[in-house]
Amino acid sequence: MAGGEGHNFKQLKEAILTLSQATDWELAKKEWKLKQIYEADEAETCLCGHTPIIEICVLSNTLNGQHAEVGNRCVKRFLGLRSDLIFVGIKRIRADISKALNTDSTVFFYEQGVLTSWEYQFQNSTLGKRAMSPKQLEIRHRINQKVLDYIQRQGI
Numbered sequence: 001m002a003g004g005e006g007h008n009f010k011q012l013k014e015a016i017l018t019l020s021q022a023t024d025w026e027l028a029k030k031e032w033k034l035k036q037i038y039e040a041d042e043a044e045t046c047l048c049g050h051t052p053i054i055e056i057c058v059l060s061n062t063l064n065g066q067h068a069e070v071g072n073r074c075v076k077r078f079l080g081l082r083s084d085l086i087f088v089g090i091k092r093i094r095a096d097i098s099k100a101l102n103t104d105s106t107v108f109f110y111e112q113g114v115l116t117s118w119e120y121q122f123q124n125s126t127l128g129k130r131a132m133s134p135k136q137l138e139i140r141h142r143i144n145q146k147v148l149d150y151i152q153r154q155g156i
């Protein structure tokens, strides 16, 4: 691993600026929000030129509706959006489906409409819970599986 040296900030910055309203980088980067995340089936290339990337973030510009697909690492490093916390949450439930989906992922996937308001409430009341009833565990599994299916389906 080349400690992030494969990530060409200048190239990413130019690509993002082209799609932004502002021409000032500090201002322009605030125009972007995380719209969607997915894990690519086949390696893709980040706007910075780095390849392969698997953890893809779809960003949308809140002012002009433009979209950009950027690797998880660049999103965190250069745009300051914490998409990494969502990928951490996903890895955690993939490794152990009986674990609760973390808070960042819970809010994000609720915003995405992947989780229903009932499921969001369920997460709210069971996040820190260790002793779950069999029924609650079943629901947690179902929620986790739904999220795992969702992020893979986006890659097709």
Ligand SMILES: [Zn+2]
Pocket: 007, 008, 012, 046, 047, 048, 049, 050, 070, 071, 073, 074
């Ligand atoms: Zn990149």
